[in-house]
Amino acid sequence: MTHSLKIPVCLDHCDSYDSEVLIPLLQVQLDLLTVPADLSGKKVLLKPNLISARAPALACSNPLFVAAAASCFLSRGARVLLGDSPAFGTAAQVLERHGFWTALGGMQVESVSFKTPVKKRLACGITVGVAAEALDCDYFVNLPRIKAHDQMGVTMAVKNVFGIVKGARKAWLHMSHGSSHQDFAEMILDLLQLLPATLGLADGIEVMNERGPMFGSSLSLGCVAASENFVALDRALLAVLEIKKERCPLADMAARSALPGAGLQELEFLQLQPETFGGSGFMAPALLNPVRFRPFRYLGSSWRRILLELRRKV
Numbered sequence: 001m002t003h004s005l006k007i008p009v010c011l012d013h014c015d016s017y018d019s020e021v022l023i024p025l026l027q028v029q030l031d032l033l034t035v036p037a038d039l040s041g042k043k044v045l046l047k048p049n050l051i052s053a054r055a056p057a058l059a060c061s062n063p064l065f066v067a068a069a070a071s072c073f074l075s076r077g078a079r080v081l082l083g084d085s086p087a088f089g090t091a092a093q094v095l096e097r098h099g100f101w102t103a104l105g106g107m108q109v110e111s112v113s114f115k116t117p118v119k120k121r122l123a124c125g126i127t128v129g130v131a132a133e134a135l136d137c138d139y140f141v142n143l144p145r146i147k148a149h150d151q152m153g154v155t156m157a158v159k160n161v162f163g164i165v166k167g168a169r170k171a172w173l174h175m176s177h178g179s180s181h182q183d184f185a186e187m188i189l190d191l192l193q194l195l196p197a198t199l200g201l202a203d204g205i206e207v208m209n210e211r212g213p214m215f216g217s218s219l220s221l222g223c224v225a226a227s228e229n230f231v232a233l234d235r236a237l238l239a240v241l242e243i244k245k246e247r248c249p250l251a252d253m254a255a256r257s258a259l260p261g262a263g264l265q266e267l268e269f270l271q272l273q274p275e276t277f278g279g280s281g282f283m284a285p286a287l288l289n290p291v292r293f294r295p296f297r298y299l300g301s302s303w304r305r306i307l308l309e310l311r312r313k314v
Contacts, residue, residue, distance in 0.1 A: 006268035007261045008033055009236045010226040013272065014205055017064035019071065022224070026072050026201060029226040032270045035199065040077035045112070045137035046070060049145055049160050050084040050094035051213060058206070059214045060094060061145050063103035065203045069143055070109050078139070083112035084163045085131055117166045122190035124183075128173065134164035135194060142200040142230060146237060147208035148216050148282075150289045152181070153248040155213060156237050157200040157230035161191050184291040185253035192230060200233040201226050204240065210283050221280050232261025239264055239274035241282040248284070 010029040014022060031037075046069055048061035066082070073080050082100075084091045091113065095101060114131030121127045134140070144160040152159060165173065173187065192198075204223035208216035223240055227233040231254045238244075238251055245251035245262075254262040261267065264274075 007229045007232040007266055008227060008270050009229075009232055009267050010270050011236060011240065011272045011274065011276070012224050013222055013276075014224045015220065015222040017062055017068075017205060019064070019068055022065065022068040023071050025224060026068055026226075027075075029201070029224070029271075030072060030076075030199075033199070033226060033228060036076065038077055039073065039139075042078050042138040043081065043136070044073045044078040044139045044141055045081045045083060045134065046073075046109075046141050046143055047134065047160065047163060048082070048084055048143045049163065050086045050091050050098075052086055052088040053093040053097040054088065055094075055214055057098055058208050058216070058218055059147070059212070060098055061143050062203055062206070063098060063100040065145075065201075065205070066100060066143055067103040067105070067107070069141065069201055070104060070107055073139075073141070074107060074109075080107075080109045081112045081137065082109050083114055083131075083133060085114040085134075085166055086163075114164070114166060120194055122187060123193065124186050124190050126173075126187055126190075128187075128191070129166050130164045130191070130194060131166050135196060137196055140195045140198045142198065143203065144200070145203045145207065146221065146241070147212040148210055148284045149212045150285050151291050152185070152250060153284045153288060154238065154241065154243055155250075156202055156234045158188060158192070158234050158250045158254070161195070161230065162188050164191065164194070181249035181288060181291055182253055185249040186257070188250060189231075189254060189257065189259065197228075198230060199226070199228055200230050202233055202237060204237065207282065209281075211285055219280065219282055221277065221282065223277050227261075229261040231259050232267055235261055235264060236267055236269070236274060240277045241280065241284075242278060243282070243284050249288070
């Protein structure tokens with residue numbers, strides 16, 4: 001795809017998950033980002049945030065937002081897959097518990113299980129086990145929901161990529177490489193290099209405010225954002241939220257590493273400017289919790305995963 005030297009980002013107002021409103025809006029953003037109108041023969045993976053079946057609905061991607069994205073790509077002739085590796089439990093459990101299949105309403109969307117680990121060595125020197133299924137696509141479509149986050153300040157497109165790491169390996173990375181927010185952010189940013197062609201569609205209609213990623217409060221932001229560059233998408237949304245990048249380790253590390261899209265001056269806004277959304281009242285945690293899990297939490301999480309595996313095999 002050919003663009004100007006600046007990285008295109010789309011920001012638009014949207015106060016509703018109604019498909020008659022949301023689908024045309026997303027189609028316009030796809031067109032502005034020159035996503036082909038004909039994706040026949042292309043495999044598109046939708047990667048929502050499916051944190052846990054036990055999580056409140058606000059902690060996960062909104063099923064209606066995911067359904068609208070699926071409709072857009074199906075209308076362009078793509079084969080559409082839907083997958084994630086939740087922090088707890090399975091993607092199938094989250095999809096069922098939170099009504100994703102009801103929202104999809106019989107669309108030809110295939111659920112894909114992130115079950116095949118493949119080892120990848122990152123630029124920071126860490127070897128991680130990621131799901132082969134997450135990389136086996138022509139387009140990796142990231143569908144984050146904007147959330148305040150107790151460990152990372154604010155999480156959006158870049159953090160949602162952590163979902164390609166297989167199951168319990170996430171908790172292990174928190175333990176083994178969570179000595180600082182900066183080291184953990186560097187590791188997550190390095191995951192971006194593993195992905196095929198990318199597109200981010202961020203849900204800022206109803207966001208998680210004050211704390212997260214599980215039990216924050218709801219805030220109506222009324223924004224939908226899109227970009228092919230996840231670093232740029234997150235940087236634009238921090239400006240929308242009026243949050244300084246220094247309060248978000250992922251954005252701060254992206255800037256320190258001079259990654260493309262880490263600076264506002266690098267972005268070209270094809271629709272609205274970030275200041276259009278000023279005064280939303282969004283609040284991120286003032287102090288961040290440590291990234292490294294407490295040992296008992298890690299052991300408890302690992303034991304729950306073992307039990308879940310045993311139950312599935314019975």
